[in-house]
Amino acid sequence: MTQERILVIGGGVAGMQAAAALREEGFEPFIIEKEKAAGGHVARWDRLFPTQLRAQEVIDRLSAGAEGIGSATGCEIVSVLPEADGVTAIAADGQRFEGRAAVVATGFDLFDARFKEEYGYGMYENVVTSAELERMFREGRVAMRSGEAPKRVAILHCVGSRDEKVGQNHCSKVCCITGIKQAIELTEAVPGVQVTNFYMDLRAFGNGYEELYRRSQVEHGVTYVRGRISEAGETLDKRIQLKVEDTLVGRPLRLTVDMLVLLVGMRAPGCCSSFGLPTQENGFFAPRDPYVETVASPVRGIYLAGTATGPKTIGETVNEALAVARRIKRDLAK
Template identity: 80%
Template sequence: MNQPMAQERILVIGGGIAGMQAAAVLREEGFSPLILERSSSLGGHVADWDRLFPTQLPAREVIDELSAAVQEIETKIGCEIASLTSDASGVIAVTADGERYEGRAAVVTTGFDLFDARLKEEYGYGMYENVVTSAELERMFRTGRVAMRSGEAPERVAILHCVGSRDEKVGQFHCSKVCCITGIKQAIELTEAVPGVQVTNFYMDLRAFGNGYEELYRKSQVEHGVTYIRGRISEAGETLDKRIQLKVEDTLVGRPLRMTVDMLVLLVGMRAPACCGSLGLPTQANGFFAPQNPYTGTVLSTQRGVYLAGTATGPKTIGETLNEAIAAARRIKHDLK
């Protein structure tokens, strides 16, 4: 059996956790991976998170482990790929500035973009001081200080699920899969960061499907006093003292509610990044890249020599993302042996 030679370069397009994992495994297999990352650092969205569900493990531990694994791997940051072509000899990636990178194969790990909460004007994001996104709340957790714009600690916080997910009005029909459990985790973290805070989660359908998720949901209620209301917020307004007044219908009891909170957190979903429409690869109805086969070819694209991993093909958990990156690297070894 022929073994891959170290000079065989594999392009890894995206330097989030999927790209880092894929590159590390490719190096173990004897290839020479090259990570091409559009931002100024590796780690993707996970690098901005505080703790991970359902174990509350610090996200930094995952990033540090992956960073150590790719420490000696060649990386180009600030490198956004505009086109990707392949033939029998390999793959060519070209940036918007015309730089060319060649490899025997490429694994696309471009991840996802966060939904722009400003598109849901009824919630006041960008207009009202104390309406924030779940990503911004994560940054507060990381700094160790959760506060309103005034600097005061909030006494009442509402978390709204499915902002930019399962929403026909903004063309986002898909479920982002991890928002529900993120809302549960963040509710717990809020009660730990701000003693005495009252947290209410507004949801459409609570989807706590993973191992340990249902247990975390129960813990949030029993041990942390988090309230859950099945209902969609129809409107958010700002009061004179910069609180947020909510109009919502409790669909379980069939009656409207009004509530004033100090902070409204919008759980923003995942959307396909712009590159999904520019690299020449087929996409799915949700905008993410389409795998060759959703059952037996999830890491294969329809283009020769191009592989897919992680949230490039749709919303996934961290565990699913890392496992798929390993699978893509192993498949490249199999195909190029």
Template identity: 50%
Template sequence: MSKKVVIIGGGIAGMQAAVTLGELGIRSVIVEKEETLGGKLKGWDRLFPTMTPAGEVLEPLRGRVAASGAEILTSREVDGIEDGGRAVRLVDGSRIESDAVVVASGFDLFPAEIKEEYGYGIYDNVFTTVDVERMFREGGVRTADGREPRTVAFLHCVGSRDEKVEQRHCSRVCCITGVKQAIEVKQQIPACEVYNFYMDMRMFGPGYEELYRQAQQQYNIHFVRGRISEASQTIDGRIQIKAEDTLVGLPLRMSVDMLVLIVGMKAGTSNLRLCRSAGVDLYPSGFVHPLDQFSGNVRSGSARIFYAGTVTAPKNIGESINEGIVAAYQAAGAIKD
């Protein structure tokens, strides 16, 4: 195992790349800025569309990474790629020599507090999908004062397809996340009335459309086509929302116990540093631009730099894992003797 590939990011794409490289007899070094591997998957309770517990995907993958012999550097952050993939420079000034680099640094979540009209960080009972996922892991959905909610409203596309906050792209998985979480609320609290406010429902993946239908037909979740324009807090701590039901052309005002903002994916903050490196280009959205979107979707302008997962665009878990495999094979092919 004389050849070595540095993997930037220890989420699912980076972990799968390390596993595949190990199978190919190539050493890998994972550089992860967090304390543990797992990326955003660590924050999930159950996964759409099958409702599989996240741990059933994450823990076996962690075990395969450990068995692969990959060197794991956690709490370390990459500052740039040098010499076209021959080395990786860390923020602390150290340098890791490499024969190739797989960039799997993932995405950031849109900061919901930027959309001040929705009151996140201002009103107690406005949450994000990240907060709700944590509630599921910790035992159940509750209002800020610990009560079971009687009404919950989900708002789609917060930080996606929004020119006002320079996030023009679609995050792809927001719609199915809102459907999944709405079902979980109804499973935990059957008497709760759940509303999903949306502009377009994009059910692009296998099983997604079926879950959407199940949400309506089995769980009686209300889907309202219209964007919430304003949220405010009532004297008793509930959230009053104003919207328009565009299907019937009527304004709507209602009070709910919880408002949940379905936050989108935004380009990782590390991408700007990486774009200063040879062969790394960015889309206007800030996501990394691959060589092309067809046969070169994990390749860069450099022969030794490769991409995997959501560093290039919003993707689901299966797509990210698949790209980890492909990027590993591409890197192995690039450095073979």
């Protein structure tokens, strides 16, 4: 076994930053990524909140920091085992990777909106997810399936978050600000479009978030309605008819839009149940201590970073990746 090798499971933001930081600490990091290329979810986004920085700029910086680090792509890890002198990670195809320690940076999965049948995702052609809308932004054209630009768009918050019916009770933390960001970008991409956001509670907690929320209303004319969409139906001309209850005024609403965007939340990936590590009530990996040992798992030699332990922003993810490198150096020096 290479004594100084540290396995980094996951090649997204947390994985790339952790690998770069581990190398700076004198270790030999090795990234194992299940997809064909590193970058994670951020690599599929156009612009990022709250500054609307291009996501590719973040990926480019992280990639530059991890340049030259060994990796295996297209390789899905199914279990991580502690050993007497380190850890062993086992891939779905039987490959075994050994190291002094492992950083689990496996990220999150997006909630499958088909489980919310009342919104018609997968049945109605102009019901899309926030991830699909982001792809339209990247491609430079927002359009309905017919090719026409939408004139009226509804954005629904908390799809697959704070929802007992689908077993996703937790808040996904970034959906509110993503909905605000995407509403602004819709008005920039489609001049004259009317955008309405339907929300349970607006949680604009971060630096610049409240300012972005206010700007979306004042400068871009975005409307916000506190309420839930109870049902979505498709009209003969493929528009989406919505039944909503405005919970602020206590009355039902009906409106028809050209496109419905579902802000899908973060859910724990399947590996959280297969790795053999303790998990939290929300399904994500559990840290050793949620206050003072947030990047250490309860299992010796196995560490956690980023959204492996739950929803986080990119900045929080980067900070955890830096912290985990320092923690590993401290522990292995004992």
